[in-house]
Amino acid sequence: MTARPAGTGQETAQAGTGQEATQAGAGQETAQADAHSDGHQGSVRVAEPDGGEQYAAQAPGKAGVGRIVLAVSGLVIVLIGGASMFAPVWFREVNGIRMGPDVALLSETRAAGALLLAAGVTVLIGAFVPRLARTSAVVGAVGYLVTALARLVSLAADGSPGSGLLFAAVVELALGLACAALLRAPRPAAVT
Template sequence: MEKSKLVKALLIASGIIGIFIGGSLLFVPVAFQASAGIDLEGNINLLSEVRAPGGTLLIAGILILSGAFMARLTYGSVLLTCLFYLSYGVSRVFSVIIDGMPSSSLIGATIIELVIGGASLYVLVYYRKKHKSV
């Protein structure tokens, strides 16, 4: 995949966000979730359930960021960005429909996830069309 400045910026931004959120969920979940009004204090089972996807998101963020600097990882990184961010965003929309409106910080996260996921989907479709016509 050709790496334009836009693709590189998308991978850098989404990778850094993934690393920050994943690292926060893995290493400081109580404080991080408290910023969204979620109380995890003393709930060992819930802490385990929060840390596990935090580690996954941290590793995904590292792989996504790597794609900004290593050409052989670019396509996979854009695909991973699309899958991770759209699945989080769409799942949060589903939760709003089923469970109701969460805090404003979680609504903001939903919007960011959908925008990043949508942008990465656009990149995948654009480059596929561009290379099919050649």
């Protein structure tokens, strides 16, 4: 979407949404954030009253790093959730957990897998839909950090689960902290 010159002061594109709203007054600037197909990802396009445009950078490099963090974090959760839902016996045996033919345990494992799969898709979407990136980062941070905390509680209460699951705890902690770090980035201000 191309921002319209606002010499009339009647239309403004809201930052990040691409929606138009009516504004009173002459000389209003218009802005559109993060939804560009013209190579200015992570910047705000500002239409000047004279019809020209300029780009104001937002947190250089952060947009690309954030997308990578969300993509990797989401993909990991999608893979774990998918494996837990569609191949629970195999996935647990890879980590040295024997499930057997317990239908109730399989049901619980598949249900948890479906929840992880949905959370993973939510995190992954944020890598491609900038207006959902913050929500995705919250889901990723909370999900990974709570899981890492639960593994630490289990380590203290139950003992070591084995090297594979200890490695999983380290990865979960790292991805949780990376998602949490995305939340510290300042929100882009709407340009009006």
